[in-house]
Amino acid sequence: MLDLLFQFLINTGYYLADYRQLIMLFFGCVFVYLGTAKKYEPLLLVPIGFGILIGNVPFFKGFGIGIYEDNSVLHYLYFGVTTGLYPSIVFLGLGAMTDFSSLLARPKLMLLGAAAQIGIFFTLLGALAAGFMPREAASIAIIGGADGPTSIFLTAKLAPELIGPIAIAAYSYMALIPIIQPPIMKLLTTRHERLIRMPEPRDVSKKELIIFPVVALLLCCFLAPTALPLLGMLFLGNLLKECSVTDRLAKTASTSLIDIATILLGVTVGASTQGDVFLTPKSVGIFCLGAFAFSIATASGIIFAKIMNFFIKEKINPLLGASGVSAVPGSAREVHLMGLKEDPTNFLLMHAMACNSSGVIGSAIGAGVLWSFMVK
Amino acid sequence: MYGLEAISNHNGWAMAVVGISIVFSGLLVLSFAISQLHKFIDLWENRKAHLQNMKELLQTKVKEEKPDYNFSFSRDVEESVHLITKRMGEPFSLPRLIDISKKFGLATPHSTINELIKADLIIPDGKGYFYWNTKKTL
Numbered sequence: 347m348l349d350l351l352f353q354f355l356i357n358t359g360y361y362l363a364d365y366r367q368l369i370m371l372f373f374g375c376v377f378v379y380l381g382t383a384k385k386y387e388p389l390l391l392v393p394i395g396f397g398i399l400i401g402n403v404p405f406f407k408g409f410g411i412g413i414y415e416d417n418s419v420l421h422y423l424y425f426g427v428t429t430g431l432y433p434s435i436v437f438l439g440l441g442a443m444t445d446f447s448s449l450l451a452r453p454k455l456m457l458l459g460a461a462a463q464i465g466i467f468f469t470l471l472g473a474l475a476a477g478f479m480p481r482e483a484a485s486i487a488i489i490g491g492a493d494g495p496t497s498i499f500l501t502a503k504l505a506p507e508l509i510g511p512i513a514i515a516a517y518s519y520m521a522l523i524p525i526i527q528p529p530i531m532k533l534l535t536t537r538h539e540r541l542i543r544m545p546e547p548r549d550v551s552k553k554e555l556i557i558f559p560v561v562a563l564l565l566c567c568f569l570a571p572t573a574l575p576l577l578g579m580l581f582l583g584n585l586l587k588e589c590s591v592t593d594r595l596a597k598t599a600s601t602s603l604i605d606i607a608t609i610l611l612g613v614t615v616g617a618s619t620q621g622d623v624f625l626t627p628k629s630v631g632i633f634c635l636g637a638f639a640f641s642i643a644t645a646s647g648i649i650f651a652k653i654m655n656f657f658i659k660e661k662i663n664p665l666l667g668a669s670g671v672s673a674v675p676g677s678a679r680e681v682h683l684m685g686l687k688e689d690p691t692n693f694l695l696m697h698a699m700a701c702n703s704s705g706v707i708g709s710a711i712g713a714g715v716l717w718s719f720m721v722k
Numbered sequence: 723m724y725g726l727e728a729i730s731n732h733n734g735w736a737m738a739v740v741g742i743s744i745v746f747s748g749l750l751v752l753s754f755a756i757s758q759l760h761k762f763i764d765l766w767e768n769r770k771a772h773l774q775n776m777k778e779l780l781q782t783k784v785k786e787e788k789p790d791y792n793f794s795f796s797r798d799v800e801e802s803v804h805l806i807t808k809r810m811g812e813p814f815s816l817p818r819l820i821d822i823s824k825k826f827g828l829a830t831p832h833s834t835i836n837e838l839i840k841a842d843l844i845i846p847d848g849k850g851y852f853y854w855n856t857k858k859t860l
């Protein structure tokens with residue numbers, strides 16, 4: 347009887363616990379705390395945080411429990427991450443939720459979305475210089491796009507072993523936008539620039555909104571066909587929303603479907619951060635480079651907006667450049683709040699959303715480009 | 723391998739430059755396309771009106787190219803100048819025609835001869851001289 351009890355005890359988490367798992371459990375709790383108490387991107391941080399807890403409960407290897415063990419439930423759920431299925435579904439939902447009218451009203455702002463992607467390619471250089479292999483470097487670089495699903499999608503294709511740290515880094519920095527972006531925005535702009543008012547956008551017709559996803563899909567995906575799984579779904583979702591005859595599908599895509607994908611994506615990405623796999627010097631490097639990528643992306647958007655102001659009559663508020671990163675709607679909200687701090691009657695949200703949505707398109711193209719570079 | 727050597731060895735510089743250029747050009751083209759979208763839609767929606775305008779514009783242009791002049795000279799003036807050119811012999815030079823017309827007492831010879839040219843009654847031979855167009859009458 348004692349033998350049986352002893353055998354049971356040595357299979358419990360208390361006995362099998364490793365210090366790395368305890369560290370990860372701590373981080374899991376921090377994520378859940380940040381999501382619930384501080385309300386930092388709760389829809390992402392809560393499932394990811396809880397996923398970290400699930401993934402780091404110690405267990406006896408060979409039971410078919412862990413995410414990296416064949417035939418385990420988590421392994422099957424993780425299939426959606428490694429194949430790029432969940433990111434595509436998230437993009438479908440994102441498309442069904444996105445209103446591109448502000449972008450259509452001021453297409454010029456799309457360039458700010460492009461400028462913010464400079465962060466991706468700067469980080470690519472940084473990661474290569476830090477000793478990462480090209481495929482790993484490309485996966486790390488995409489964190490600069492500040493787009494979780496895109497980061498996961500590209501990493502699943504190029505360096506699946508890094509999905510955990512890259513996804514955690516991408517989502518962490520997206521959640522930390524209120525902390526990372528404002529100092530950079532303040533540093534790179536003068537008060538006078540922050541006070542620039544943007545003119546009211548023109549009214550956009552329904553026909554424009556319907557034609558846009560078709561035109562955008564063809565133009566972007568002819569240029570970078572590898573972005574098709576993401577952009578194809580993004581623009582399909584948007585067409586479902588705008589065409590007015592598929593309201594049921596648009597509603598499903600923008601509610602139930604994206605929610606299911608987000609839950610599964612969050613939990614499995616979190617569970618993939620098993621201490622022994624996750625806590626490596628590489629992960630530390632990825633986190634540092636991710637912060638670098640995010641900062642460079644924010645800065646390059648702002649600087650590009652300032653450069654644009656030299657050449658155009660109707661000046662752009664350079665704060666909008668910071669929303670060129672594709673963290674929707676976090677960065678747009680930060681830009682809006684920063685604008686309001688300087689002038690409580692200056693509403694930048696609509697304009698920032700235009701940059702934000704172009705950032706989503708830009709980062710997906712960037713991911714497609716990086717993927718095509720790595721295909722031999 | 724680390725640092726600049728690693729970047730060069732893995733073709734990092736080229737990847738970064740080409741990559742950002744592709745992203746920029748993609749969004750630039752898209753931005754241009756959507757900035758013209760409402761114009762195309764307007765063109766399509768009002769295509770009948772636009773076609774009508776186009777037709778009217780073309781017709782006006784044709785009219786402008788071949789205007790119907792209300793010539794100020796009479797049939798007599800035309801015959802007088804024709805007689806002068808016959809006496810001069812063809813082909814004739816315009817300055818000489820103007821001189822002789824003045825001597826014969828033709829009123830405003832410059833504008834009269836100019837109108838005769840516009841009416842294709844006096845036509846150039848391509849070598850700097852002119853002759854009377856016998857195939858055409860007013």
